[in-house]
Amino acid sequence: MGRPPCCDKVGIKKGPWTPEEDIILVSYIQEHGPGNWRSVPINTGLMRCSKSCRLRWTNYLRPGIRRGNFTPHEEGIIVHLQSLLGNRWAAIASYLPQRTDNDIKNYWNTHLKKKLKKHQAIGAIFAPPPPSEPSIIPLPTTAIAGHVDLHHDVIGNPLSKDSSLRPAACSNAAEVTQLIARRSLFAATDGDSSSSSYASSMDNISRLLNGFMKSSPPQNDAADIKPSATEINPLLSFNQYHMAGATTLSAFNDMLPSPQQPALMGHSGYDEPRQQHQQGPLSPIEKLLFEEAEEQVVDLMDLSDGCCSVPMMF
DNA sequence: AATAATATCAACCGCAAATGC
DNA sequence: TGCATTTGCGGTTGATATTAT
Incomplete structure (x- = not known):
């Protein structure tokens, strides 16, 4: 019942x-x-x-929320993480502290999905065929949910x-x-x-x-610890990743601010007990999964490459 | 200027996980 | 351990705004 x-x-x-x-x-x-x-x-x-x-x-x-247009950097982050995590908006939002999962979800559904479709259509004409399905990594939720499915209250x-x-x-x-x-x-x-x-x-x-x-x-x-610029803005990390010429997804992931960083947690004094409970460093299996995803994300990284300096051209 | 079509996004709903007893 | 309750997440809806005709 x-x-x-x-x-x-x-x-x-x-x-x-x-x-x-x-x-x-x-x-x-x-x-x-x-x-x-x-x-x-x-x-x-x-x-x-x-x-x-x-x-x-x-x-x-909630304080710290940013509304309005998504930057090309944010678009890149979202596309990238969506390819890794699928529609796990709360997890994706944990890497974009100023955005809510609802906002990201809406933006994906109304903007990014179309852009990607268009991009893929163009790609189908001018480039070798992309993978038949979006490269969604089948994350075993039982293994990593406690680490990835984060919804912490981070104030930028x-x-x-x-x-x-x-x-x-x-x-x-x-x-x-x-x-x-x-x-x-x-x-x-x-x-x-x-x-x-x-x-x-x-x-x-x-x-x-x-x-x-x-x-x-x-x-x-x-x-009271003031987050560094990259902690506040994961997009900086994404940018740095490209600036540094990094070629692997894991390198990028290393540069991503871990959503569980203590400096961010409790910034608002608002973290609820359960949220704290869910937050922890990336598990080895999670890192492994990220790395396994590298090859599948190559296309998307190409795509994101442009988006980090100029608006995405889908 | 009026109407229709389309886009956007705030809010709702249902489910599952987490928690408390 | 099991059940009841609470919380969080993701999909979806519907009202409003914008654009096209």
């Missing part, structure tokens, strides 16, 4: 979140920290199910500006900012109120939260 879905309850609100709901959620998390999602709607009075609260926080309100640069924000509906973001300021929820405010549709403007809230994050008690000693 399965349990009833958590969102079946009568009176549960669905659909887009309002600024007011966001403020309630953010202020609650400010006080209690994320986690224990079951109790969030109960304690806040939000007419949302726990899942919805978690999703909203994870994908939009919360203050980074997102130049790709849409011009529309900027008033909403300003409105939220004012609301937050009025309620004295945050120590600092952000003057940049030019933004996007409401949902997409949440990085403003995230930035506002920066002060709160800093004041939150860190959960581990590494919380």
Whole structure:
């Protein structure tokens, strides 16, 4: 007998979140920290199910999230990792700390898949035939899930500006900012109120939260360690990989910031117990699998080669 | 200017894994 | 150890925005 879905309850609100709901959620998390999602709607009075609260926080309100256009570097990373891991978006997202798995998944489905298809079509005409199927490595989940299936809460640069924000509906973001300021929820405010549709403007809230994050008690000693540039931005590593003329996938993998690095973990003081439990160094078998994948990824590396200096030409 | 077609992405749903008792 | 509950992930949907006709 399965349990009833958590969102079946009568009176549960669905659909887009309002600024007011966001403020309630953010202020609650400010006080209690994320986690224990079951109790969030109960304690806040939000007419949302726990899942919805978690999703909203994870994908939009959490500090450090970058929204908007993906850079060619990020595209390369995603294509590369997707070829290795398949549609394991959470694992892929762990290598792009500023992006959410949902964002990456959407971007893959709406942009990259098409680009790859187009690229393959062109390749079919001008080059030897590519492998019949995408080179998805059949990762044995039982063996490596605990290491690869990571969904840690890594904060990149919360203050980074997102130049790709849409011009529309900027008033909403300003409105939220004012609301937050009025309620004295945050120590600092952000003057940049030019933004996007409401949902997409949440990085403003995230930035506002920066002060709160800093004041939150860190959960581990590494919380204060400032990540290096490459730790913050795996794309740098990807670039370095090419700059260095590396030719093997393992070399690239060595340069990728391990998503489990302590310097990144707990940066927000937000890592939940289970997430910490899941995080650890790459297992030998994982490294082996990566290396075994090398040959299969050669095509993609060629593809990525261009993408790291110039936009991908699919 | 109006309508249709297409693209985008926030949010939902169901399942499975993890956790607690 | 087994069951109930909670959490996280990935696929999918649907509302909205944009572009084409």
